[in-house]
Amino acid sequence: MSKLQEIAGHFAGGQRLGNISPLGNGLINDTFLVNIGNSQFVLQGINSRVFPQPEQVIANLQQLNRHIAQKDPASVRLRIPALLPANDGATFFRDDDDQIWRALELISPAESREQLNNQAEASQVGFALAHFHRLCGTLAPELLHDTLPGFHIAPAYYQNYLAILDRPLPMAMDAEFRQCQQFIERFQDRIAVLERAKQRGELPERVIHGDPKLNNFLFEPGSDRIVSLIDLDTVKPGLVHYDIGDCLRSCCHIRPSNQFDIARCKTILTSYLAEAGQFFEPADYNYLYAAILLIPFELGLRFFSDYLQGNRYFKVNQPRENLQRAIEQFALCESIAQQETELMHVIANIA
Numbered sequence: 001m002s003k004l005q006e007i008a009g010h011f012a013g014g015q016r017l018g019n020i021s022p023l024g025n026g027l028i029n030d031t032f033l034v035n036i037g038n039s040q041f042v043l044q045g046i047n048s049r050v051f052p053q054p055e056q057v058i059a060n061l062q063q064l065n066r067h068i069a070q071k072d073p074a075s076v077r078l079r080i081p082a083l084l085p086a087n088d089g090a091t092f093f094r095d096d097d098d099q100i101w102r103a104l105e106l107i108s109p110a111e112s113r114e115q116l117n118n119q120a121e122a123s124q125v126g127f128a129l130a131h132f133h134r135l136c137g138t139l140a141p142e143l144l145h146d147t148l149p150g151f152h153i154a155p156a157y158y159q160n161y162l163a164i165l166d167r168p169l170p171m172a173m174d175a176e177f178r179q180c181q182q183f184i185e186r187f188q189d190r191i192a193v194l195e196r197a198k199q200r201g202e203l204p205e206r207v208i209h210g211d212p213k214l215n216n217f218l219f220e221p222g223s224d225r226i227v228s229l230i231d232l233d234t235v236k237p238g239l240v241h242y243d244i245g246d247c248l249r250s251c252c253h254i255r256p257s258n259q260f261d262i263a264r265c266k267t268i269l270t271s272y273l274a275e276a277g278q279f280f281e282p283a284d285y286n287y288l289y290a291a292i293l294l295i296p297f298e299l300g301l302r303f304f305s306d307y308l309q310g311n312r313y314f315k316v317n318q319p320r321e322n323l324q325r326a327i328e329q330f331a332l333c334e335s336i337a338q339q340e341t342e343l344m345h346v347i348a349n350i351a
Contacts, residue, residue, distance in 0.1 A: 003095070008034045008043050010086050010093040011103035024112070025215070028315075029233065033106070041084055042104040046233070050313065054100040056145035057233050058083065058091050064207075064235055067139045077131050079228040081105045107228040110218035116251055120224035122264050126271030128226040129212050129247050130279075133240055136207035137279050141237035144207060148234060151210065152242040154298045155192045158184075161305045169308055176323055180304045183330045187297055193290045194241055202283050208243045210234025213250035240280075241287055244272065245295030249332065253296075258331035262339055265292070266346045273350055285351045289343055293336050300329030 004020055011034075018035030023042060030045040046054035061083050068080055084103040086093050092102045116122050150156045161184065171177070197203045209216075211234045218228040251268060252261040269288070273280055304326035306313045311322055336343065 004032065004043075007045075007093060007095055007101050008032075008036075010088075010101075011041065011043065011084060012036050013087055028313075034103075040106045040108070042081070042106050044102055044104065046100050046102065048099065051147055051233065053145070053147070055092070057147050058100075058102055060144050060147060060235050061232055062091065063143055064136070064139070064232065068135055071135065076135065078128060078135070078226070079107050080232070081107055081228070081230055107218055107230065109221050110227050111221050112215040112218055114215055116214065116264065118224065119264075119267050121219070122251065122267040123271040124219075124224055124226045125214065125217055125247065125251055126268035126273075127275045128217055128229055129209070129243060130272040130275035132209055132212075132229050133206065133243070133276065134279050136235075139207050141205050141207050144236055146236050148210070148236065151234065151236070152238060152295075152298065153195060154294060154301070155195055157298060157301050157305065158188065158191050161301055161308075164305055164308045170310060171308070171319075176320075176327060180300070180323070180326050180330060183334075184301060184304070187333070190290070190294065190297070194239055194287060194294060197287055198239060203239050203241065203287060205237045206240050208234075208236065208238040208240055210236055210238065210243070212243050212247040214247075239291075241284070241291035242295065244269075244288065245291035245293075246299075248292050249296045249299065249329075253332050255328075258328050258335060260332055260335040260339060262342055262346060265343070266350070269346065270350055285347065288347050289340065292343065293333060293340075296329045296333045296336065300326045300333065303329060 005017055008017055008020055015037045018037075020032050020034050020043070023031045023033040028047050028050050030047075032043045034041050034043045046057055048054055051057050065080060065082055068076060082105040083091060084105060085091060086103070092100050094100050113121070116125070194203065198205065209229065209232070211231055212229065216229060216231040217226050218230060219225065220227050248265050248268060252265045254261050303314065303322045307320070307322035307326065311319065314322055314325070316322055
């Protein structure tokens, strides 16, 4: 029996294991689809290099499941994957290498999509993200662990980047290296805008998803309707602007030109704000453009920093992959900056 089968067996409840196959294309955790009898579940090894206390990730999901279970089922329009117990009743299994594994309900029938195909899908993304924020709006952020201290704190990423540059680097400072370095230098005055607003009390911390990229929204097959929002490892206290910016970064990125699709952005934002209602306060509108601009920059900075450190965080297939990812995000950020006036008009008209 392979090690993976042995681990899956700890969640099988004595049933016969079938095929186990990789699931998704995430850059952080190892995720598998496990067939068991006539059913399936998701098996996931939590990356402890990214999440230093994996038990807190699991505790947060338990807290979220309990919170949503207390709501009127008729008011809940998204399925949140349930945490499945191990054979001994525990919420996780720790293997001989000290890796923590968990089992999750498979949301089915459902499918992820790597690109939006029409405006109806885009509208559903905006609705689903706002609906998630509304569901969590009555969950006190302090009840959740901060599973990724410093996550989305752009000034901290920037200071880390500066510290990396102070050390000997294992790669050549070629033209693409200089391109990234120069873009970061030009952007540095904008890095702290959201954190300063939070410190001034203009933006409150709420419960956020943390990683609402497009393929974490699950669609009903053959339909434009979103039925679930998955990959909940980064659910934690934070600014909803992080989620909005990251969602738009993912959904409005036109490849391979790395342009930002304003029409799609308008559709998603309109749907988001219609569902958000009074949850979205007047001061929140003031920082929408800043969030849309900042999040692709932040991700580019993280990709570039990881490249400079030898690709420790994000999975890569070749050594310069994180460098290329950084270049793409900086180009997207540049496209957003070039369309600032139009974006500000879109936000003002929706508001």
